[in-house]
Amino acid sequence: MEKINIGTNVSPYPMPLALVGAMVGGRINFLTVAWLARVNYKPAIMAVAINRRHFSAPGIRENGVFSVNYPSADLITETDYCGMVSGRVADKSGIFEVFYGELENAPMIKKCPLCLECRVIDTITLPSNELFLGEIVGAYTEEQYLTDGKPDIKKLNPLLLSMPDNNYWTVGAHAGIPWEAGKQFKREKK
Numbered sequence: 001m002e003k004i005n006i007g008t009n010v011s012p013y014p015m016p017l018a019l020v021g022a023m024v025g026g027r028i029n030f031l032t033v034a035w036l037a038r039v040n041y042k043p044a045i046m047a048v049a050i051n052r053r054h055f056s057a058p059g060i061r062e063n064g065v066f067s068v069n070y071p072s073a074d075l076i077t078e079t080d081y082c083g084m085v086s087g088r089v090a091d092k093s094g095i096f097e098v099f100y101g102e103l104e105n106a107p108m109i110k111k112c113p114l115c116l117e118c119r120v121i122d123t124i125t126l127p128s129n130e131l132f133l134g135e136i137v138g139a140y141t142e143e144q145y146l147t148d149g150k151p152d153i154k155k156l157n158p159l160l161l162s163m164p165d166n167n168y169w170t171v172g173a174h175a176g177i178p179w180e181a182g183k184q185f186k187r188e189k190k
């Protein structure tokens with residue numbers, strides 16, 4: 001089949017969605033973020049791209065901390081809302097019940113099955129976004145989301161996004177085991 005060049009407005013897919021928490025002017029705020037990833041093993045570092053015009057950006061800059069809260073699919077309404085409405089025009093502090101770990105200004109969402117608290121170690125200025133690099137200081141879940149002591153994607157039931165078609169998804173079927181699926185092929189290549 002011939003390859004078609006579809007332009008540059010493409011994203012990796014699916015993208016896990018997160019609600020990024022920050023304290024802005026002393027008030028709790030959450031915004032929805034799809035452009036985020038784990039980018040370092042040790043120390044564990046998250047990269048989160050946030051448009052510098054968003055209400056949250058100066059709060060993260062000022063306090064040097066943020067939280068990353070992965071909602072399950074049943075939080076689709078609240079997640080979509082936090083991605084449509086700015087803290088500049090509405091107070092989003094009462095939407096979720098929050099808790100704190102070690103970092104005073106990184107509010108985390110009780111209803112989210114997996115929450116990270118991060119300390120900013122660097123910020124990269126991109127044309128529209130600030131890329132906040134945050135070291136994970138703590139990660140929080142509940143027993144009900146674990147299998148053999150590890151977060152279980154089926155139990156977390158994360159909310160995923162595809163762009164540029166703009167759709168929300170949940171996780172599909174298990175496909176294989178990493179560092180295992182290619183072993184036979186690797187042996188044959190020797």
Ligand SMILES: Cc1cc2nc3c(=O)[nH]c(=O)nc-3n(C[C@H](O)[C@H](O)[C@H](O)COP(=O)(O)O)c2cc1C
Nearest residue numbers: 031032033034035050051054055056083085086087
């Ligand atoms: C599905 C979805 C994904 C989004 N991903 C991002 C993102 O990765 N980075 C970003 O800066 N804004 C993203 N947004 C937009 C912000 O969440 C939105 O503008 C929000 O209202 C900003 O909130 P704030 O002004 O209170 O900080 C996304 C919105 C939605 C609905």
